[in-house]
Amino acid sequence: MFESAELGHKIDKARYQEEMPELRQALLDAQYELREKGDFPLIILINGFDGAGRGETLHQLNEWMDPRLIQVSAETALFSSSEESAQRPWMWRYWNALPPKGRTGVFFGSWYSDVLFGRVYDKTDEKQAMLQIGQILAFEKKLCAEGALILKFWFHLSKEKQKKRLKSLEADKKSAWRVTETDWNHHKMYDRIYHQAEQLLRMTSTGEAPWVLVEGEDARYRDLTVARVIYQALRSRLNRGGERRHHAAAEVAPLLPPVDGLQLLDTLVLDRTVDKEEYKTELAVLQGRLHELTRHPNFKKQALMIVFEGNDAAGKGGAIRRVTAALDARRYRIVPIAAPSQDERAKPWLWRFWRETPKKGGITIFDRSWYGRVLVERVENFCSEHEWMRAYNEINNFEQQLVAGNIIVVKFWLAISSEEQLKRFKEREETGFKRFKITEEDWRNREKWDQYKDAVCDMIDRTSTQSAPWTLVEANNKLYARLKILRTLCNALESRLLKSNG
């Protein structure tokens, strides 16, 4: 597939000087318009062979455009020196580096370097590479679905020309420092890199984010090509304006409640209870067990994410406290989730949850979570049907990456009956320190009880996976609920920690 980038493309100086100034101005203009509109980010990926002008192009981008509106990320997992990133799932570093809407993010190396050189250096096997490619495809698809414009450049150079180029760089005193031992090593591995890159590019050139091949030998050809591609892609997207492609939502099969009216939540016996004395004894035992498990040597190589969702007033806060009572306060972090802030809205919606991924040995407890997307945002129409329909898949993919990154994911839905909720709402209005816990909004949500119920059932159907299953908690009795939660946590930890022993 690289043949067209070995033809010896060239642009003469006259043509370059004729076209470039106008193009630069147009590019700058488009960049400012992007900032003004601020409704999508531009993401530029730079990859390719050593000596094919990747560094120069990165430099040029900052020359042509306004560098104040560009952020560059050169981090990769394989060659990383960042302790912070090493503690998190693979894709965490890239999520963190995403530009906000209206800005440009340039990724140098990026996720593709990890896959490519993982294979070239034999650090990953084919199967692992396939998994990574799957994650990449899902990641880019998600970004595109939320409006990002992704341009992926591969800078190519034939083996012979690479050699020539490295030698000529070395010969010039000014540029000699740019040729490293790694470059020559990579030159020796040219065929291997070529082979792996070809496979990788073929598998990741999608309709939404195709690769653009650029022959790297002639600087003028390279520059003009890159500047043009960026300009035209950006211009045409800007011109399309507000009308974002909502892939005809009607084509998707609608989610309908079962025709016989029987839903999963109906099958729960919400009134399960436990004797108070029994509760006290078992609580102490379970908390002790949980404490021990989080101090297990194997836990240092893992991390834990706990999700608490449930009806309003279902007792999430109380349950969380019974869990944290068993934990070292220096090891956990509770993240209460409300509506996203201004800064968070400028990023893909999952971004703020990626950010909170715990380090190894850490515990993050979510009081409400990313499931708001398919619950409150669905019911209250804060996002389109297409958006929340897509979210099931995005969520499953997110959790799958967490699990692959050695994070244990445990999710609780605390279910109470409508009558029990009414009782608790009234109680809250009357009790001093609980009065902050009840708002107008709670009463409004209550009116939509049935809509929420549909949303919850769909959520559980679509996101209870083997690696991150939902646990439904019958919560009309708070004591029963707390014990079930603690027991589930202990079992989840035990099975994962012992597994990693064997």
Added chain:
Amino acid sequence: MFESAELGHKIDKARYQEEMPELRQALLDAQYELREKGDFPLIILINGFDGAGRGETLHQLNEWMDPRLIQVSAETALFSSSEESAQRPWMWRYWNALPPKGRTGVFFGSWYSDVLFGRVYDKTDEKQAMLQIGQILAFEKKLCAEGALILKFWFHLSKEKQKKRLKSLEADKKSAWRVTETDWNHHKMYDRIYHQAEQLLRMTSTGEAPWVLVEGEDARYRDLTVARVIYQALRSRLNRGGERRHHAAAEVAPLLPPVDGLQLLDTLVLDRTVDKEEYKTELAVLQGRLHELTRHPNFKKQALMIVFEGNDAAGKGGAIRRVTAALDARRYRIVPIAAPSQDERAKPWLWRFWRETPKKGGITIFDRSWYGRVLVERVENFCSEHEWMRAYNEINNFEQQLVAGNIIVVKFWLAISSEEQLKRFKEREETGFKRFKITEEDWRNREKWDQYKDAVCDMIDRTSTQSAPWTLVEANNKLYARLKILRTLCNALESRLLKSNG
């Protein structure tokens, strides 16, 4: 000073059970009120002797209060494992961990551990400790000035009782893991720790944030004391409500322009020019020099922060581009500063600048900066006179810490004449890709030319320090300005990099 905490304080069970439940509820109530009002953060520091119940108290805090509204930080510089923090100035980690308004942040160990054990282990000398204490005082003062409620607890235990306590913890199978070798080592160093701690506490017990001594032997006494202190401090602050103590601004000598009307800016010859050919040659030379300097081996141990301030349309963007043209795009980051976002407003005002501190070997370029506090915020009355008056000191302190953390700070004021600005504004309105650069606001600011001028002169008077001086750039001629900026940067780098050689 620890005598009162060696008296053998005790609370019997009956009294504890009588008082505690009510206190807990009141505490929870106050915590929710804090969240609702959201106008200041509660910061709790936990320090003291091993075995004096610091860990238990941390745990209790999360039991008594709603842990979802508390964030715990146990990081310290001395015992840190974080690569990210090690790359930044000392206080960076603590700035990063500050809770937003309405929330509670518990610091375990914190900045005091660094000073205390730095001395105990002889890792720092007395002079360094004094410098650290100076920074702590300024830091806490700043937090208090912006409304934070700081409660500093020192958990005390006599030497004899410490021994007894460690032994009894070890004897119990359930708690044996909590006694580490470090604890016994610290026990051997008790006298040394006692001595250093006494000095430290005495010097940092201020009117705004005094130390609270807690005898640590009896758990009930300890708990009741801590819970009470927190409750009463929080309650009384909440009751005081909106009326924040604006220390009578009238007492401060007002800033008046010089009576003879002559200001520093008037002394600049704004029309300095340079020949175009000469410009081209020198630009290339300076950019080459700058490039070399940032690749100097010593630069890896330093970092660079460049501040660009100036009149609207003074040419900051163009100047920044001439600087970045000389830099490796993977090493620098441009931070354009606009009005703070919602998330940023919930933190002390300097927080968002602390966050952007570069790592070692890194370069951060600010397009406008923290000086907005004493420029636009002063002129437009976005903050009170007391707030911007205080800011000069806060800024000097901030920059001093940057310099102490091996960061080279270079600040430019780009000055143009009122006539030149008018010319450029008109030009911008007419030129295609520049039309985004001119807004209604620019015209409004222009009407306040004289007020801005006063603010700029005061700023330079008060914040041009030896370690972080201002460079005034005559910018009516853009070419001249760019050369001066590049030359200044080269000289600043050269003097710092060569110094660290010797």
